[in-house]
Amino acid sequence: MSEFFTLISPDEARARILAHVKPLGDVEAVPTVEAIGRVLAEDVRSPQILPEFRRSTVDGYAVRAADTHGASDTLPAYLKLVGEVPMGQVASFEIGVGELAVVHTGGNVPPGADAVVMIEDTNRTGEDEVEVRKPVAEGENVIQPGEDIDEGELILPAGHRLREQDIGGLMAVGCTEVKVARRPRVYVFATGDEVIPPHEATKPGQVRDINSYTVAALAEQAGAAVTRGGILPDDFDTILARTREAIEAGADMIVLSAGSSVSVRDMTAEVFNQLGEPGVLVHGIATKPGKPTILGVGNGIPLIGLPGNPVSAFVQFLMVCTPVIYRLQGAEVPPTRFVRVPLAVNVPSTAGREDYVPTRLVERDGQLVADPIFFKSNLIFTLVHADGLLRVPLNATGLEAGEMVEVRVF
C-alpha cells in the first residue's frame, strides 16, 4: 500500500495547481446580448462619453440658477415660460435671464440654463408664467455630459466575468459585440467497476453515476463547455487511453471522478503522471470531505482526480476546479463569499484540517442560523437537504453553538 500522503492545506493545494495553469488565450467575438457569464479577453474602453448631452434628473423647469436665488413660498420668483424640450431631442432655443422651459426626467437641459427646479416647487401662474418657490444651486438636478463615463475610460477590464448589469453598461455605449475567452473544454469521466448509468437498473453491489452530472453542471456554471466521457472501469490502460483520446480531441482540462479506495487513487495518480509533465502535484488535501483529492497538470492541462464520494466531489469541485476553470478563461478567481450567521449547535472538528459541513440555514427567533446536517459518510442527500457549506477553519478544534460562523450558500 502506497498510502503515503503528504497532506497539504486547501489553500496551498489550490495555489500549487493554479501556479501551473495558464489562460488558454483563445479569443472569440460574441454578441454582447449572449455574453453573460463570459470572460472579457481584453479591456473594454468607452468609445464615447455618457451621457452625451446635459440631462435633467427630475421633472421640472430648466432655469438659470441665479434667477431663483432667494425664492421662497412667501417671496416666489416669477419666470417666463419659453418652451418645452421634447424627449429624444435637444432644445431648439436658449434660456435667457428670467426665462425657463419645461424639461422631463432624462430630457435635455437647454443652453443658457444651468439647473432644473423640480415641478413640486413651482406653480403655473399663467399662459407663459411660472412661480418658483425654492432656489436651486448651479448644476442642481442636472447630469453633465460624460458624468457617467468618459470617452476612452475603462469600462471593464480583461478578465472580468460579465454580469447582467455589465451587458447594460456595454449596450449604453453601443458595444454590441465583445471579445471573450473561449470556453474551456472540460472532459468529465466517472470511474469505478461498481458505477452504472442513472437510467439503468442496479444489480447488487452497483451504484448509479452521480458525479458526472453534478460535476458537469458545476463546470458549466463556471463557464466551461463540458463533454461527459462516460463511465470507465477501474482499469489503468482504459483510463489512460480514454483520457489521452480526450486530450487529442482538444480537452483543456480532465476531471476524473475516481473511486475512493487507495488502489484506485494510486491508479489515478499514475495515469496523471503518464499524461505529461509535471504530473501529480497534490496527492491528498487536509480537508474533510475531500482528503483523497488528486491534483496534477500534464503538458499544461489541469488533471483533477475527485473522490468518488459525491459530497467530497461536489465540495472539492467548488474549492479547486471552479478556480482552475476561471484561470483557464483568464478570469480573476473570485473570492469565496460567505454569509456570517450564528451556529445552532456545537460542531466537533480536528485541528489541521479544514472541514466543510453541509448545513441548513433556518430561522430561529427571527434570525437566520446555521444548522449543520450531521452525517456518517457524506451521503448525497445531505447535500440535497443543505442550503450551504459551513466552514470549520484549518486550526479550529471545533465550533461552539452561538458562535458566528461562515457559510458558503449554494
Next chain:
Amino acid sequence: MSEFFTLISPDEARARILAHVKPLGDVEAVPTVEAIGRVLAEDVRSPQILPEFRRSTVDGYAVRAADTHGASDTLPAYLKLVGEVPMGQVASFEIGVGELAVVHTGGNVPPGADAVVMIEDTNRTGEDEVEVRKPVAEGENVIQPGEDIDEGELILPAGHRLREQDIGGLMAVGCTEVKVARRPRVYVFATGDEVIPPHEATKPGQVRDINSYTVAALAEQAGAAVTRGGILPDDFDTILARTREAIEAGADMIVLSAGSSVSVRDMTAEVFNQLGEPGVLVHGIATKPGKPTILGVGNGIPLIGLPGNPVSAFVQFLMVCTPVIYRLQGAEVPPTRFVRVPLAVNVPSTAGREDYVPTRLVERDGQLVADPIFFKSNLIFTLVHADGLLRVPLNATGLEAGEMVEVRVF
C-alpha cells in the same frame, strides 16, 4: 399633474402583487440532466432505498466486531482472511467467527460481518492471516441499506428549484426525468421617445436601450422564457396595442421599462388599468432607487412598470419581479441572502424609505468592508462598478462607518 402617490414599503408592495399572482400550473416533463434551475411541479419521492446494500466507508477488512474486542498494538487479534469483495458485486461468501475479508471504500460488506476495520489498523501477517490492532464497534465504518434515503421518502418537494446537487440526488435513485413547471413567458418592452436600439448611433437627445437587456437577463436567471418586445414610443395607444398583442400571444407577465417622467408613469398606469382587473395595485414604492415603480395585475397577468433609470430598473427587478417569476412557477420565493460586513463610510438616508446603494466590497486590514459608490443619479456605471447593493433599512436615518451592514452580493 396626478402625482398623487401613496407610497408603500417595499415589503408591502411585493406582498400586494404576490397576493394576486397564482402559479401557472402548466407542467412539462424534462430530462433531469437538463433540469437545472427548473422548479419541480410535484413532490419527488424515492422509488428505492439508497444505498441498496451495506457499504463500507473505508478501505479495510469486514469483520465480526466481537472478534476485535480488546485488540491492541500489544495484543492484536489474528483473524483468517477468507476472500475479497470486488467492487460492483456482492460477496459470494459469509464471514464466520474469527474470519475477515478485504473490502474497498464503497464496496459491499459481506453477510456475517457487522463492521469494517480500517486498513491502517491492520497488518497482513500471512497468506491468509491478518493482525488487527484496534477494536471496532458493531456498525462501525458501515452504511446501512436505506441510510441515505428510504423508499417512498420525500427527496424534494414541489416548488423546489433544482440545483446541481439535486440533479445528482435524482440520478442516484434513477429519476432521469422530472415534472417541472413551464417557464413563464415574460415580455419585456422598453418605452420612451428618446430610446434607440444599442446598435444605432445616437442623435442629440437620444439614449440607447439598456433595460431591455438587463431585465431580460435577470428574468432568464429567475427561470423565465423572455421575449424582448422592442422599443415603444411614449404613445398610449401603441403601448396598449402592443401589450395586448403580447397577452394574446401567450404572455404570462409584462414588464415595461417606462420613462421616469410623471406623464409617462401615468400613461403606464392607465395602460395597466385597461389590461384587466384589478389593474394598478401599487403606484410608487418607498424605496430608493425605484420610487416610481408601478405594479399591477390584469386578468391574472402580472404587469410591471419599472422606472426608466437603469439602476432603478435593475434594483426593482430583483426586489419585485424575481419573486413574481418564482411564484408563477409555483416556487417558494427564496429569502434574500445578505452578507454582513462593516461599512467603510457614513451613509445618509431618510427614514421611511428603504435604500439600496450600489457598493463595492473591498479588503481593508484583511477584512471585507462595504464601500458604497455615491452617485448623483443612478448612473448605469455605478452598477457596473459595484459588487452588490447595500441595504439601508426603512426606518434608518443613515448608517455609520464601522457599523455592520447587509449587502446583497451580485
